[in-house]
Amino acid sequence: xxxxxxxxxxxxxxxxxxxxxxxxxxxxxxxxxxxxxxxxxxxxxxxxxxxxxxxxxxxxxxxxxxxxxxxxxxxxxxxxxxxxxxxxxxxxxxxxxxxxxxxxxxxx
Numbered sequence: 532x533x534x535x536x537x538x539x540x541x542x543x544x545x546x547x548x549x550x551x552x553x554x555x556x557x558x559x560x561x562x563x564x565x566x567x568x569x570x571x572x573x574x575x576x577x578x579x580x581x582x583x584x585x586x587x588x589x590x591x592x593x594x595x596x597x598x599x600x601x602x603x604x605x606x607x608x609x610x611x612x613x614x615x616x617x618x619x620x621x622x623x624x625x626x627x628x629x630x631x632x633x634x635x636x637x638x639x
Contacts, residue, residue, distance in 0.1 A: 536544075593601075
């Protein structure tokens with residue numbers, strides 16, 4: 532016996548198969564879009580966290596110009612202290628000689 536199917540039944544069957552295939556493809560595409568959205572959201576969370584870190588650094592770190600001004604001020608103070616120390620060493624070296632000359636002159 533030959534199973535015969537009418538042309539109309541055949542096309543309805545093919546149409547249902549295509550509808551199921553399209554529905555399956557749409558469901559897969561929807562899942563893929565959802566996964567991509569979640570991945571993108573996670574990526575942007577990381578980017579936003581990085582931006583927040585940079586903003587914190589910008590707020591807490593000293594600007595270069597301010598650091599240079601402070602370093603220049605410290606260098607000037609160090610130079611001043613070095614001059615004072617050099618004078619003190621010079622006086623300490625010359626003082627015994629002066630005292631010796633004075634004592635020698637007084638003893639004569």
